[in-house]
Amino acid sequence: MGNGTPLGQVRGLGAAREGTHHWWHQRLTAGGNLLLVLWFVLSIARLPAYDHATLTSWIGSFWVAIPLALLVISVFYHFRLGLQVCIEDYSHGPGRIAWIVALNAFVLVAGAIALFSIFSIAFTSGAAA
Amino acid sequence: MLKECVLATQPVRTRPLSPHLTAWKWGPHMLVSILHRATGDGMAVVGTIVFVWWLAALAGGDARYAGFVDTFTTSAGHLNILGYVIGIGMTWAFFQHLASGIRHLVMDTGAGFELRANKTFAILTIVFSVLATIAFWAYLLVGK
Numbered sequence: 001m002g003n004g005t006p007l008g009q010v011r012g013l014g015a016a017r018e019g020t021h022h023w024w025h026q027r028l029t030a031g032g033n034l035l036l037v038l039w040f041v042l043s044i045a046r047l048p049a050y051d052h053a054t055l056t057s058w059i060g061s062f063w064v065a066i067p068l069a070l071l072v073i074s075v076f077y078h079f080r081l082g083l084q085v086c087i088e089d090y091s092h093g094p095g096r097i098a099w100i101v102a103l104n105a106f107v108l109v110a111g112a113i114a115l116f117s118i119f120s121i122a123f124t125s126g127a128a129a
Numbered sequence: 130m131l132k133e134c135v136l137a138t139q140p141v142r143t144r145p146l147s148p149h150l151t152a153w154k155w156g157p158h159m160l161v162s163i164l165h166r167a168t169g170d171g172m173a174v175v176g177t178i179v180f181v182w183w184l185a186a187l188a189g190g191d192a193r194y195a196g197f198v199d200t201f202t203t204s205a206g207h208l209n210i211l212g213y214v215i216g217i218g219m220t221w222a223f224f225q226h227l228a229s230g231i232r233h234l235v236m237d238t239g240a241g242f243e244l245r246a247n248k249t250f251a252i253l254t255i256v257f258s259v260l261a262t263i264a265f266w267a268y269l270l271v272g273k
């Protein structure tokens with residue numbers, strides 16, 4: 001724990017001032033994913049059909065669009081942390097930076113498309129409740 | 130001569146091998162650990178692409194969505210090989226990652242490290258993921 005000030009030693013954060021937040025956020029989003037993805041998988045299984053009209057009116061509902069958007073945020077944040085660990089474990093040297101930048105780009109672009117699509121469906125399908 | 134006899138009759142001492150690099154064998158806990166990473170990273174890449182494509186196609190309208198559906202179904206409307214491989218693969222990956230994830234949350238509390246309990250819990254995650262996947266697809270294909 002170094003030889004910093006007594007207060008610094010008690011806090012145990014080191015020079016980086018943080019250390020466990022990736023680990024902790026992975027656990028928090030794991031809880032979110034557990035509820036949201038189970039809801040999503042069971043809801044998809046119980047849908048009467050999988051045509052365009054059925055699915056857009058389903059996603060257009062207030063009670064589906066919002067949990068689905070929350071699912072995107074929770075799952076995408078969770079898998080960003082998970083893929084980061086994978087890159088850190090297997091990629092050494094300067095290529096690691098490129099992988100991490102590519103990962104962030106992938107998550108942000110995919111997340112933006114997913115959220116825009118959900119709200120686009122919700123605001124055009126007409127069903128407000 | 131005497132020295133050789135002593136050496137020959139002395140039993141070979143079987144010393145414990147260090148669990149290092151090449152001296153190991155597969156156990157359920159190792160399999161579940163690597164499956165947790167493989168299923169998580171698999172869903173993060175393949176699952177994300179299909180999920181985002183599905184949402185964007187739905188938002189793009191009827192014709193765009195028909196293109197998405199055509200990729201994974203036959204002309205008769207059933208899932209094709211790609212549809213089954215990705216569909217069953219992603220549901221199994223989800224159930225496995227869910228079960229081994231719960232195992233990790235339990236182990237985060239410091240519990241479940243005793244050899245027998247750890248092995249049992251590891252095997253149970255695989256049993257759960259296979260049974261849940263079979264139940265899910267049986268409901269989807271036969272039960273509805």
